[in-house]
Amino acid sequence: MSEITVELTVNRRARTATVPARTTLADLLRDSFGLTGTHLGCEQGVCGACTVLLDELPVRACLTLAASCQGSEVVTIEGLDGPDAERIRAAFSREGALQCGFCTPGMVLSCYELARRRQVLTRDEACMAMSGNICRCTGYNGIIRAVRSAIAEGIESES
Amino acid sequence: MKPAEFAYHRPDSVEEALGLLGELEEAKVLGGGQSLLPILNMRLAAPAHLIDITGIRALRRFEEDDSGVRYGAVTTHMMIEDGLVPDPARGLLPHAAAGIGYRAVRNRGTIAGSLAHSDSSAEWPTVLSALDAAVHVRSNRGDRRIPVRELLLGFFTTALAEDELITAVEVPRLREGTRWGMVKMARKPGEFAESLAITLVRPGETEIWLGAARDVPVRLAETETVLAGSIGPIALEQLAEAIGADTGSSGYERQRHAVAVRRALETARGETVRGAEVHV
Ligand SMILES: Cc1cc2nc3c(=O)[nH]c(=O)nc-3n(C[C@H](O)[C@H](O)[C@H](O)COP(=O)(O)OP(=O)(O)OC[C@H]3O[C@@H](n4cnc5c(N)ncnc54)[C@H](O)[C@@H]3O)c2cc1C
Ligand code: FES
Ligand code: FES
Numbered sequence: 001m002s003e004i005t006v007e008l009t010v011n012r013r014a015r016t017a018t019v020p021a022r023t024t025l026a027d028l029l030r031d032s033f034g035l036t037g038t039h040l041g042c043e044q045g046v047c048g049a050c051t052v053l054l055d056e057l058p059v060r061a062c063l064t065l066a067a068s069c070q071g072s073e074v075v076t077i078e079g080l081d082g083p084d085a086e087r088i089r090a091a092f093s094r095e096g097a098l099q100c101g102f103c104t105p106g107m108v109l110s111c112y113e114l115a116r117r118r119q120v121l122t123r124d125e126a127c128m129a130m131s132g133n134i135c136r137c138t139g140y141n142g143i144i145r146a147v148r149s150a151i152a153e154g155i156e157s158e159s
Numbered sequence: 160m161k162p163a164e165f166a167y168h169r170p171d172s173v174e175e176a177l178g179l180l181g182e183l184e185e186a187k188v189l190g191g192g193q194s195l196l197p198i199l200n201m202r203l204a205a206p207a208h209l210i211d212i213t214g215i216r217a218l219r220r221f222e223e224d225d226s227g228v229r230y231g232a233v234t235t236h237m238m239i240e241d242g243l244v245p246d247p248a249r250g251l252l253p254h255a256a257a258g259i260g261y262r263a264v265r266n267r268g269t270i271a272g273s274l275a276h277s278d279s280s281a282e283w284p285t286v287l288s289a290l291d292a293a294v295h296v297r298s299n300r301g302d303r304r305i306p307v308r309e310l311l312l313g314f315f316t317t318a319l320a321e322d323e324l325i326t327a328v329e330v331p332r333l334r335e336g337t338r339w340g341m342v343k344m345a346r347k348p349g350e351f352a353e354s355l356a357i358t359l360v361r362p363g364e365t366e367i368w369l370g371a372a373r374d375v376p377v378r379l380a381e382t383e384t385v386l387a388g389s390i391g392p393i394a395l396e397q398l399a400e401a402i403g404a405d406t407g408s409s410g411y412e413r414q415r416h417a418v419a420v421r422r423a424l425e426t427a428r429g430e431t432v433r434g435a436e437v438h439v
Contacts (some may be wrong), residue, residue, distance in 0.1 A: 002166050021209070024196070043160040044197040045264060057237070057266040061194040064267065065189070067167045068211055113262070129174035131348040132261025 004067045010035070011079025017066070025069055026050045028063035029076055037077035037105045041134070048133035051106035052076050058113050077105035083157065084115045088150040097146035099137040107133050111147045115154045123148065162199035169211045173297065173326060174210055182324045183208045188324060190233060190272030193264050213269075218326060221245065226375045227331040229295075232271035232324070240265060247332040248290055251339045251357075255282045260382070271325040274310060277317045277375075280351040284311055285370030287330065288378075289357040295327040304329075313374040337361040340427030342419045354419035358425040367423075372406040372416055375422040379405040382420065395421060 005018045010033060017032045026043075029035040029052070041047035043062045050061040053075040055117050091097070098104045108134050114121065121129060126144050135143060168183075170176040180186055186208035189195055198204050209390065212218055219233040225245045226425040230239075238244050240256035259265055259282050273283040274294060286316060287307045294310055296303050301303075307328075310318050319325070333339065340358040345351065355370030365386055367379040386393065399417035401408055 002164050004167050015202075020164065022162040022164055022199075024161075024200075027161070043200045045193060045260070047263065048263065051263055054266075058263040059266050060193075060263050063192050064210075065167070065192065065196070065211070068189070068192070070169065070214075084213065093359065110262070128348050132263055140311065159335060 005155065006066050006070050008071065009073045010012045011075060019066055021065070021067055023066045024062055025054070025059075025064040025066050025074070028066035028069075029061060029074070035076050035078050039102055039105055041102070046134070048106040048110065049101070051109045051133065053080075053109060053112070058110055067117055075109075077108060080109065080112060084112060084150070084154055087153045087157075088112060088115060088146070091146040091150040091153070092143075095146040095149060096142040097138060098135075098142075102131060103135040103138075107135065107143060111150060114147065115151050118155050118158065119151070120155065121148060121151060126151075160390055162196075163202055163205040165341075167211065168427070169206060169214045171214060171216075171425075173215060173217055173324070176210055176215060177297060177299050177322070179208070179210050180324060184209075186210055186321075188212055188275070189387050190269040191235060193260070193268035194272065194278075197240035209395075212324070223229040227329060229327050229329045230270055232326050232328065233269045234271075234328075236260075236265035236268050236270070237262070239270070243436070245332050248339065249333050251290070251333065251341060252254045252330070253284045253295065254341060258282060258343050264349075270328050274307060274328065275317060275319060275325055277311050277313070278316055278351065279311070279314070279373060280353070280355065280371035281374050282352075282355070282370075285355050285357055285368055286330070288376040289359060289366065289368040290330055290333065291301070292328060292330045292350045294325045295329065296323045297326050298323045316374075333359075334361065338427045339430065340423035340425065342426065344415060344419050344422040354415045354417040356416070356423035358420070358427040360424070365427075366425070367420060369375055369402070369406065369416060369420065372402075372408055372412075373414040377406055378412045379420070381405045386424075 002021050004021045007016045029038045039049040041049035045060045045063045051058050052061045126147050187206040189209045189211040218233045221244045222229045223245045228245050228370045236256045236259045239252050246252045293306045338360045342356045343352045344354040352371040357368040359366040370376045379402045385401040399413050402416050404412045
């Protein structure tokens, strides 16, 4: 019983893996599927580098067991596409929202959920909403500019 | 930073979960995992079995009636924050939920998991003590209802037996005419509170609860008495002294609690923005 078989969809592809029960979603993605864009910083929920979308909601992949994802749909940074994702990537690049890039996959996935809400955020609200993602090199001004700009462009695209 | 080995179980029904809890040695319930996974990753605990209850549909339901709302155990903080379930406390529950950790944590963390974890600097223990909520608990031996105020016995210590499962959390409706104030002080957004003050103000009565001061949330009885006996606003030093008597805290800590309580009183009375969150 200490091995489990989990069937899930990752980046729209059906996947099955048999792994030790103690495997986290982050390790399943990285070690079993080679999706190393999901980064591991703290493994205690604090840094946000491991953020992925689980059934469309951002979660900590380091605090989610692979076994709990049976039947779920996971989207990682590698599979994040569409107009919102493109706008976010362009905004991060334009606004200087990254340096080493370690935090960036988590930042982009957290930003994606915000952008999808089509809701204007003040600077303070954007800071609060992104406070679960830590960046150790860029400073947050560029990141917050990029987040707000991607949100605004998303809203504009529909008006 | 990886969990030690364990066997994983994913029951479909409460009965199956209770069966596993009754029969397996060294088993732990897994809710959202947002407190348990950090503990497992750091190997502060190494249970032999995890019983994941998030696949049990019956635990996701809610029921509402005139007396209040009963939430299934695996109701997430996000569901309360976003109003996907009713709020019997006129905005207090969504406000409290929105202040818990980060969105990604709130998407998985559950109301029952937070109570079973029993950290007095977390939101639900103090908020649900103040509201006099209760948990419904089941085991193979029978069912019982435990008021949250009696469930929480200390840091990470509750009245739950090893084979017991919280199946629902029942929150009574906030009485008509009661206004609430809530102030959480934390070093940064999303951190656990360094002070967590809840005030319930109704004509002729003010009730004050404080989290992050002791190992369990405390009702500030002495402070309430001092407030009731004073005409007009009282000085912060006097408030701090009363809170010291209620909690045993002193110095900067006591001052922090006094400021949190004063701001929560002001918000309940409508003197400042409702439930302002403060970061120190
Ligand atoms: C980075 C970070 C920041 C956080 N910040 C905050 C914060 O600011 N405020 C706050 O309140 N919380 C915070 N949390 C904790 C979070 O709210 C957790 O969701 C919550 O404490 C536990 O709920 P869970 O469902 O994740 O429980 P789990 O982690 O699954 O379980 C916790 C404990 O409860 C037991 N348990 C779970 N469900 C049941 C049940 N139904 N019956 C019996 N026992 C059960 C488990 O066996 C375990 O002992 C934070 C967490 C992280 C990772
Ligand atoms: S690695 Fe998951 S939050 Fe830091
Ligand atoms: S760009 Fe280096 S940690 Fe954020």
